[in-house]
Amino acid sequence: MPWVLLIVAGLLEIVWALALKHTEGFTRLWPSLLAGSTALLSFVLLSLALKNLPVGTAYAVWVGVGAVGVTIAGIVALDESLSPQRMLFVALIAVGIIGLKAYET
Template sequence: MAWLILILAGLLEVVWALALKQTHGFTRLGPTVLACSTALLSFVLLSLALRSLPVGTAYAVWVGVGAVGVTLAGIVALGESLSPARLAFVALIAIGIVGLKAVDT
């Protein structure tokens, strides 16, 4: 269950990071509320996952899920660059996440 909570926390990190971009320096109320509320919920879920997962593993997975998710969302939804090198490095992050899960079980 801790892993599911951790993945959900990472996905919420994607939401708050994307919403943060839309705040335009916290000058737009809707995106600001979304960014702050999802960031808080992401932190709460991370803290719940830390009850049974090692902090190093949990933090690395949380950041990794967020980084991969934001990068892919940026490519798909925001028209950010799509290069083979960028995809290769994102794949390395994803492999690291899977590896951490594999060694934790």
């Protein structure tokens, strides 16, 4: 269950980061509320996962899921650049996440 909480927390990180892009410096109400509420929920789920997971592993996975997800969402939805080098490094982050999960003791 802690891994499920952690993955959901990472997915929520994607939501709040994308919402943050649309807040225009927290001058737009709805994107600001979405960013704030999903960030808070993401932190809560991360803290619950930390009851059973090492902090280094959990934090790295949380950030990694968010980083990979936001990068992919930026490419798909925001027309950000897609280069082989960029995708290589995103893939390396994903491999790191999988490795941390695979070798968690």
